[in-house]
Amino acid sequence: MSLRNRAFARLVLLLGMAGPLLSSIALAQDAPIDDLARARAVVEDLMRIPGPDGVQDTYKARIGGIDQWISIRGQDQANPAILFVHGGPATPNIPSLWQFQRPLEDYFTMVNYDQRGAGKTYREDHSDAVGDTIRIQTYVDDLVEIAEHVRARLGKEKVILMAHSWGTVPAMHAALARPDLFHAYVGIGQVINVHDNERLSIEYGLQQARRHGNEAAVAEIESILPYPGDAPITRERIVVARKWPQHYGGLSAFRDEKNVYHFGAARLSPDYGVEDRAALNQGSLFTLGRLLDEYVTIDFTPVRTFPIPVVMLMGRHDYTTPSQLIAEWLERVDAPYKHGVWFERSAHMAPWEEPGKTLVSLLEFVRPLAAD
Numbered sequence: 102m103s104l105r106n107r108a109f110a111r112l113v114l115l116l117g118m119a120g121p122l123l124s125s126i127a128l129a130q131d132a133p134i135d136d137l138a139r140a141r142a143v144v145e146d147l148m149r150i151p152g153p154d155g156v157q158d159t160y161k162a163r164i165g166g167i168d169q170w171i172s173i174r175g176q177d178q179a180n181p182a183i184l185f186v187h188g189g190p191a192t193p194n195i196p197s198l199w200q201f202q203r204p205l206e207d208y209f210t211m212v213n214y215d216q217r218g219a220g221k222t223y224r225e226d227h228s229d230a231v232g233d234t235i236r237i238q239t240y241v242d243d244l245v246e247i248a249e250h251v252r253a254r255l256g257k258e259k260v261i262l263m264a265h266s267w268g269t270v271p272a273m274h275a276a277l278a279r280p281d282l283f284h285a286y287v288g289i290g291q292v293i294n295v296h297d298n299e300r301l302s303i304e305y306g307l308q309q310a311r312r313h314g315n316e317a318a319v320a321e322i323e324s325i326l327p328y329p330g331d332a333p334i335t336r337e338r339i340v341v342a343r344k345w346p347q348h349y350g351g352l353s354a355f356r357d358e359k360n361v362y363h364f365g366a367a368r369l370s371p372d373y374g375v376e377d378r379a380a381l382n383q384g385s386l387f388t389l390g391r392l393l394d395e396y397v398t399i400d401f402t403p404v405r406t407f408p409i410p411v412v413m414l415m416g417r418h419d420y421t422t423p424s425q426l427i428a429e430w431l432e433r434v435d436a437p438y439k440h441g442v443w444f445e446r447s448a449h450m451a452p453w454e455e456p457g458k459t460l461v462s463l464l465e466f467v468r469p470l471a472a473d
Contacts, residue, residue, distance in 0.1 A: 137368065144199045145371035152176055156210060159372055162250055165243040167231060170221040172372065175210030181471035182210040182257050184248055188266025188290065190392055191219040191384035196367035201456040208464060212251050217243060221377050223384035235391035240271035248282045261471055263287040266422060266449065270399055280408035284471040289414045290449045293426040294400045299329045299342060301423040306345035318345045334397040351420030354448040363453060402430060410438035410470045414462060416447035440466050
């Protein structure tokens, strides 16, 4: 992969090939197993759901004319179900479930899926024919079909719709189009207006670069100003614009450079093999170029009425999808119920950065909305 593509892949939060996070874990067995395999075995056993009332199923289903991979996990199938729509595009949650989701499974049945062009679903079919379907409305249609599939499989009248980052785009559209499917909507790193996102993000990056005396960063940022301005938002401009805000904690709070914990998660995932991990980078390159022109026009600010309860989980330090815009939208929208939760130690990756607060927030503000 070229240096440009590597930068681009990192930009869109791909779970890349970072080195193993655990170097030595002892298992009580005699067979020689390398350290990575030992670590994966520990994670796999940790994530196992042995109880008779639970569900642990990873499988593929025919959705939108292609096979898409779905994960359903929970300790008690009687619990409310959350359908979690991942970000990216093409940055699936399934490889990193082991990092944050296990406590949620005590109170919810958690449903994740690899979207078309992402992860294991990318491996199933990344033909030109599928490439021609990579547009926002197709993702919306897929999401609605998966919600119907999950309702039937779990015997639920409705599910809770939760989405992160890019996933909030098809999820918002699905909630507006088919409110009958969902108890409530939970947005994390919510996209409201992409043009404003980019403007606030680069302003933060420039401010931090000047504060830290980083002349190279200041020069690089200033080379694309005014941003986004009236010029097209291209891949090349986005790479520069996102680089420094993320470097200064706008992706994960108080962390510099890339997030090894997140980019390396797939190395320890019991659900992802070598070829699945390779598909993460490939899927990003397959999807974002096809979606970019549509994505940069996204604007939910005209939405003043929302048909179902809405809860926003907002990272105080998020300068990937700046939370200021989310809070302003939430203040003016009319909904049956609305609530915003500030995550003071998080940026864009709240469930990974503050998993405890994620659980408490879902229990306090969301689970009561799911009474059938």
